[in-house]
Amino acid sequence: MELNEKQSRILEVAEKLFAENGFDGTSVRQIAREADINVAMISYYFGSKEKLLDALLFHRFSGFRKEMEKVIAGEGGYMTKVDNMVALMVRRIHDNRRAYKVVNFEYSNPVRRVSFDNYVRQKRENYNMIEGLIRNGQEEGVFSKHVNIPLIVPTILGTYFHFYYNKKFFQALHGFNEQITIDDYVYTTLTIHIQQTIKALLTYEMPVNKG
Known part of the structure; x- marks a missing residue:
């Protein structure tokens, strides 16, 4: 899975927030805000928070x-x-x-x-x-x-x-x-x-x- 700069930034921020706050304790809006990116962009690249986590784990492992x-x-x-x-x-x-x-x-x-x-x-x-x-x-x-x-x-x-x-x-x-x-x-x-x-x-x- 080749990632562009925005996708890499989203996954980096999501990983940090998931580790600190848990999956349920982290919202897509929080990820977007800390990544300095539009919420719609996360949906465009990953579809949902669940699919975002799936992409994160695939990318890391x-x-x-x-x-x-x-x-x-x-x-x-x-x-x-x-x-x-x-x-x-x-x-x-x-x-x-x-x-x-x-x-x-x-x-x-x-x-x-x-x-x-x-x-x-x-x-x-x-x-x-x-x-x-x-x-x-x-x-x-x-x-x-x-x-x-x-x-x-x-x-x-x-x-x-x-x-x-x-x-x-x-x-x-x-x-x-x-x-x-x-x-x-x-x-x-x-x-x-x-x-x-x-x-x-x-x-x-x-x-x-x-x-």
Whole structure:
């Protein structure tokens, strides 16, 4: 989906307001006012607030498949590919954290009016690629046969979001307080920690029960 300057501005503002106020707490008029654009222009480009959210999620989360294909086809063994996969996921999560916040709130809302069909379909396709990489590694004898594959992605996301939503605590703990330092920490120390964690989970062999 190629976006022009106005469309990009609308999505940027919508993402910010949805993350701050929630989907129901944000009106199209608010988005138009902050984006300095006519309300009719939002309807022209996106049709409705629900379709605007759908376009936002597609815009933010598309592209992972192509990047993941490069990781799988890249040089190096399975451990290198896992490192690259984790680095890719952490970078994309960090860059799109506002969109993830919107999804986490709205998708868990039992009375939501928004369709997440496209998002779920995208998520399933992305998971299939990760699962394929791990299963191939299992067949090659690199990874343990006892890996709970569906929990690999939540482990990555959960570790990141625990850090980010408690970043003030970690800022005090590590003595840094500038955003650029947070970014550096995410792309280096946190990413390395998650890489080590995932590789440990993938290679851990359950002890044989001799009882």
